[in-house]
Amino acid sequence: MEKLKKGAVTMQQSVKSDIRLLALDIDGTIAGKSNDIREPVLGAIRAAQKKGVQVAIVTGRMFRSALRFHQQVKSTLPLVAYQGAWVQTPGTEKPDRHWSVPKEQVLSLLDYFEQPHLRSLLSVHFYINDELYVREITPETKAYAERSGIQPIAVGDLRRTLSTEPTKVLALSDDIDLIDHLLGSLQAQHTPAELYLTKSVATFFEATNPAVNKGAAVRYLAEDLLGLKAENVMAIGDNFNDVEMIEYAGVGVAMGNAPEAVQAIASWVAPTVEMDGAAAAIEEFVLQS
Numbered sequence: 001m002e003k004l005k006k007g008a009v010t011m012q013q014s015v016k017s018d019i020r021l022l023a024l025d026i027d028g029t030i031a032g033k034s035n036d037i038r039e040p041v042l043g044a045i046r047a048a049q050k051k052g053v054q055v056a057i058v059t060g061r062m063f064r065s066a067l068r069f070h071q072q073v074k075s076t077l078p079l080v081a082y083q084g085a086w087v088q089t090p091g092t093e094k095p096d097r098h099w100s101v102p103k104e105q106v107l108s109l110l111d112y113f114e115q116p117h118l119r120s121l122l123s124v125h126f127y128i129n130d131e132l133y134v135r136e137i138t139p140e141t142k143a144y145a146e147r148s149g150i151q152p153i154a155v156g157d158l159r160r161t162l163s164t165e166p167t168k169v170l171a172l173s174d175d176i177d178l179i180d181h182l183l184g185s186l187q188a189q190h191t192p193a194e195l196y197l198t199k200s201v202a203t204f205f206e207a208t209n210p211a212v213n214k215g216a217a218v219r220y221l222a223e224d225l226l227g228l229k230a231e232n233v234m235a236i237g238d239n240f241n242d243v244e245m246i247e248y249a250g251v252g253v254a255m256g257n258a259p260e261a262v263q264a265i266a267s268w269v270a271p272t273v274e275m276d277g278a279a280a281a282i283e284e285f286v287l288q289s
Contacts, residue, residue, distance in 0.1 A: 019286050020232040022048055023218045023245055024278065026059040026069050027201065028238035029255055032273035035147055037072055044279035045073050048286045056080060056221050058214050060168075060200040060241050063088055063095075063130050065148040077221055082127065082168045083198070083241055084217030085208045097220070099209035100165035105195050109169055109207055110158060112186065121178060125170040126158050133161045140172040140203075171205040179205050198241040202259075206241065215244025234285055236270070236278050238262070253281045 022045070024030050030037050030045075037045075045055055056077045057070045063081040070079045070090060078089045078096055088095040106126075113124050123138040132152045134141050145152050155161055173179055182205045187197055196208045218235060222228040231250035235242070238255035239262060246252035246266050254266035255277050263269045268284070270277030 018232055019048075019053060019234045019251060020228050021054045021056065021218075021222050021226060021234070022282065022286065023056045023058045023214075023221070023233060023235040023249065024073075025214075025237040025239075025242050026057065026061060026066060028257055028273050029236055029242075030273075030278050031069065037069065038276055040276040040279040041282075042072065044282040044287065048282050049074070051286065053286055054226060056218070058084070058218060058235070058237075058245060060204075060206060061148065062127060062132065062150060065150055068149075077225070080214070080217045080221070083196070083200075083206065083208050083212050084214050085167050085212040086130070087217060087220070098167065099211050100167055101169055101195070101207060101209055103162055103165050105190065105207070106162060106166060106169060107159070108190075109171075109186070109195075112189075113171055121173055121175065123172040124158060125152075125168075125172065126161055126166040127168045127170070128161055128164050128166050130167075133158060138172075140174065144172060167208070169207040172203055174203055176202045179203055198243075200239055200241045213244040214242060215246075215248040218245045218248055234281070236281055238273065251285050253278075253285075 030041050049055060054077055055073050055075050057066055057075055058080040059066045060083050061081055063086050066079055066081050078087045080087050085099045086095050087097040113122050123140040124135060126133040132150050133155050134152045135158055136154050137152055141152055183199060193210050196210050196212050198206050200206055222233050230248055233249040234251040235245040235249035236253040237246055238258040243265060252266050253268050253270050254263045255270055256272040270281040
């Protein structure tokens with residue numbers, strides 16, 4: 001398959017696959033600065049559905065925060081939230097699948113974040129029962145909450161919340177180098193069998209249960225629920241938390257705004273989110289086939 005040059009508008013004909021499932025990330029993929037799905041992308045999704053393609057929302061967002069996107073695309077599949085740690089069929093009371101972060105690992109992360117040289121530089125989020133708990137509402141937390149449509153709950157000492165294990169732990173900072181340092185340092189301290197560590201955007205460090213990643217979630221949707229194979233799946237994403245599903249899918253698409261390392265593992269690179277790259281990818285691999 002030919003890779004589309006980043007930011008290009010014209011596309012070369014690529015090898016087509018029998019796509020029956022379209023797995024879509026939200027932020028940086030189908031929703032950009034507007035925090036909504038633009039009409040060209042929504043139109044392409046609807047056209048794919050008319051051809052019988054199932055559409056799944058697969059995101060790092062909270063379930064409640066992602067629900068409006070799931071409803072907007074009229075997906076009939078479970079919604080995959082928290083990198084796959086929470087999979088729930090909307091309209092039901094409990095998740096179909098849920099993995100939490102072991103308390104021992106959560107406390108280890110919190111000890112690291114609360115080192116004197118880091119504490120004032122990080123906003124730490126715990127996600128418990130689809131609620132957001134924070135030490136205090138920082139400017140970074142406020143911006144996050146506004147985009148997510150979620151009201152954070154300030155508790156001071158986050159250890160008070162740990163009667164229930166979090167679904168996800170997030171550390172935010174506007175210092176991109178700091179987040180890179182956190183990721184590298186904590187990956188050296190925790191094996192993949194202990195924690196799944198990733199970045200969803202350059203300023204978000206994220207930790208979930210080691211059984212969790214978007215690739216495993218998309219495999220569950222495709223193989224367990226729909227009886228499909230990887231070759232029948234197209235996944236579109238824009239960041240490091242999308243790598244596993246891009247690698248799993250028969251057609252793995254990285255957005256033009258994705259980091260170079262993410263683009264490098266994709267089978268095709270679309271235009272950027274602000275150029276409606278997801279629509280271009282759907283047109284290329286689903287609507288023209």
